[in-house]
Structures are given as structure tokens and as C-alpha cells.
Amino acid sequence: MKPFSFHSPRGLGEAVDLLERHGPGAQVIAGGQTLLLALKERLARPSALVSLAEVADLRGWRHTDSGALEIGAATTYAALAEADFRGWHAEIAAVAGDLADRPVRTMGTIGGALCAADPRFDMVTLAVALDAELDVVGAGGGRTIAAAAFFDPAGGTVLRAGEILTTVRFGPQTAFSGVAFQKFRYRVFDAALVSAVCALRLGADGAVAGARVTxxxxxxxxxxxxxxxxxxxxxxxxxxxxxxxxxxxxDEVLPAEQATTVPRRYQRELIGVLVGRAIALADERAHTTTAHTTTAGS
Structure with a gap:
């Protein structure tokens, strides 16, 4: 393993300064669940590691005045899994509690997963599906990126050198009426072979006024x-x-002409099944929530 220096800043500003000072060879480490494996396999050879473990501002969550849910990028899956989120925000906690295994959930962070940009990771798909906004900051200032634009279609992210993901922002309860995440994996601790999310927003007449399928x-x-x-x-x-x-x-995601191998044909079949399940469950949740709201307000 190539030698590197390790830094543990206490504040976000200090972390940004360290990345700028050490240049292109510096990398951020959060939970380390992806990066440590890359170091072991010599796929990553940083000259410096800047840990976010002591940056308290990057952990936890809050609801804004508009009802949006803001989650610090260094918040662990385990912490999210225990959150008492309401409405469709509860699906974020449910997904966090059902990925990988206990050690990964204990150390892994939502921001680390998004920056790793592995398409098999649940939070990557969920962030795009729920139209999340990602706040990043670097030496040149901060910017907000829509989750769908954060991931490069060819792989990786659009993060610039020295930028740190700070916040993942999900919309208010009014954004969706029902959300459902579905996935298939061979073993309980495996990454998804296919995942699917349906987010529905119902109109006053109970019909679907807006939908996102991912x-x-x-x-x-x-x-x-x-x-x-x-x-x-x-x-x-x-x-x-x-x-x-x-x-x-x-047909839209993996047309038959692209599914020329057995694994790809299997994925194509799974897309149809999982999307169908996600739609049915999201619709059930949407109408359950609507009925509960109506009863509570009567």
C-alpha cells in the first residue's frame, strides 16, 4: 500500500482547506466501506486522506420550514434506520435498515454511498428516484446538484476535485403521496442485481397526478x-x-436487443417484476396515507 498522510479535521472549513492544500492526491474518507476495499486492492492510491468522522455538522438530520428532510452526508445507515420519519420519508429509513449487513450499516454513510456512485447501491437509486438535491462545497464555494445530474451516465459523479458532499435533501411530504423501493439480491448482504423505485403523487380525485419510476x-x-x-x-x-x-x-431501460446474455435477460425480467411490485406498493401506500389524512381531518 502506498504511504499516505491521515487528517481528522473538526470542521467543514478545515476539511476543505486540507483537500486544497494536499491537491489532487487527497481523498475524503467517511465510513470507509468502499474506499478501504479500494486501498486494499490498490485501486486507490491517495497521498492524503481527510476523514469526516469528527465533523459533527455532517451528521444527523433536520426538517426545514418547508418540510424538506435534510440529512448530513456523514450520517450512518444505522442512524437513519432508527429514525422516526413519517409519511414517505419513512421509506428512506427502511431502505437504510435493509442494505448490506450490520457492520456496513454501522460504519457506512449516505454520502459515502452517493460519492462511491456504485449503481448497485440502494441509496444511489433512491436519491435519484426521490429527486433529492445534493449540496457540495469546495474551495471555490458551494453548489446544489440534482441527484439525477450528480451521477455521470458513464459512471462516477460530477464532483470536482476538492469538493465535499455535505447534505442530501429530500422534498417535503407534499412531494409524493406514496413511495416504494424494491430490489433483488442473491444473498441478504449482497448489492442489488436490480432495484426499482416508484414515487406517486395523487390528485384530489385520487388519480395519479405525477409519477417517477426509477x-x-x-x-x-x-x-x-x-x-x-x-x-x-x-x-x-x-x-x-x-x-x-x-x-x-x-423495454425502456434494457431493450430486448441489449439483453443478449443470460444475466442481462435475467435483469430485464427482474425490471418488469420489480417495477410492477413497486407501483402496486406505492399506490397502496398513497391511498392509505390519503385515507388516514382524510379521517384525521374529518
Missing amino acids: VGAVHPAPVLASAAAERLTGGTPTAVDTVEVGLVAA
Whole structure:
């Protein structure tokens, strides 16, 4: 392993200064679940590591005045899994509590997963699906990037050298009525072979006023299945609809002409099944939430 210096700043400003001082060879380390493996395999050879473990401002979460949920990038999966989030925000906690294994959930962070940009990672797909906003800061200042634009379609992220992801912001409860995440993995601690998310927003008449369908783990970045989402808008999904829209998503994300090998054909089949399940569950949750809200307000 190539020698490197290790730095543990106490504040975000200090971390940014350290990255700038040590130049292109410096890397950020959060939970280290991805980076440590890369170091072991000599796939990463930093000259300096800047740890975020002591930067308290990057941990925890809060609700803004608008109802948006802001999560610090260094917040661990284990902490998120124990959060008492309400409405569709609860799906964020549920996903955090059902990925990898206990050691990974204890050390791994939401920001670390997003910066690693592995399309098989649950939080990568979820952030794109829920139209999250990502705040980053560097020596040149800060900027906000939509999750869908944060991941390069060819792989990796659009983070610039020396930038640190600080906050992951999910919309308020009014953004969606129901959200459901589905995935298939061979073993409980494996990364997803295919993942799918459906986020629905219902109108006053109970029909779907807006939808987002997202598929992960198939390409270098999550794919928004816009044609599938469009098929859902304006109606109320039936059992037949969920199957049909699942097939639309499969055609959109992984057309038959691209599924020329057995693993790719298997992924294509999984897309249809998981998207269908996600739609059905999101619709059930949306109507349950609507009914509960109506009853509470009557």
C-alpha cells in the first residue's frame, strides 16, 4: 500500500482547506466501506486522506420550514434506520435498515454511498428516484446538484476535485403521496442485481397526478423510466396496469436487443417484476396515507 498522510479535521472549513492544500492526491474518507476495499486492492492510491468522522455538522438530520428532510452526508445507515420519519420519508429509513449487513450499516454513510456512485447501491437509486438535491462545497464555494445530474451516465459523479458532499435533501411530504423501493439480491448482504423505485403523487380525485419510476443496478447510473411514469399519470393503477407498466419500464431501460446474455435477460425480467411490485406498493401506500389524512381531518 502506498504511504499516505491521515487528517481528522473538526470542521467543514478545515476539511476543505486540507483537500486544497494536499491537491489532487487527497481523498475524503467517511465510513470507509468502499474506499478501504479500494486501498486494499490498490485501486486507490491517495497521498492524503481527510476523514469526516469528527465533523459533527455532517451528521444527523433536520426538517426545514418547508418540510424538506435534510440529512448530513456523514450520517450512518444505522442512524437513519432508527429514525422516526413519517409519511414517505419513512421509506428512506427502511431502505437504510435493509442494505448490506450490520457492520456496513454501522460504519457506512449516505454520502459515502452517493460519492462511491456504485449503481448497485440502494441509496444511489433512491436519491435519484426521490429527486433529492445534493449540496457540495469546495474551495471555490458551494453548489446544489440534482441527484439525477450528480451521477455521470458513464459512471462516477460530477464532483470536482476538492469538493465535499455535505447534505442530501429530500422534498417535503407534499412531494409524493406514496413511495416504494424494491430490489433483488442473491444473498441478504449482497448489492442489488436490480432495484426499482416508484414515487406517486395523487390528485384530489385520487388519480395519479405525477409519477417517477426509477431503475438501478442495470447501467452505470440509475435510469428514470419516463415512459413508464407517463403511463401511470392520470389513472389509478390496477393489477393489469402494474404488469404492463413494468414491461414498458423493461423495454425502456434494457431493450430486448441489449439483453443478449443470460444475466442481462435475467435483469430485464427482474425490471418488469420489480417495477410492477413497486407501483402496486406505492399506490397502496398513497391511498392509505390519503385515507388516514382524510379521517384525521374529518
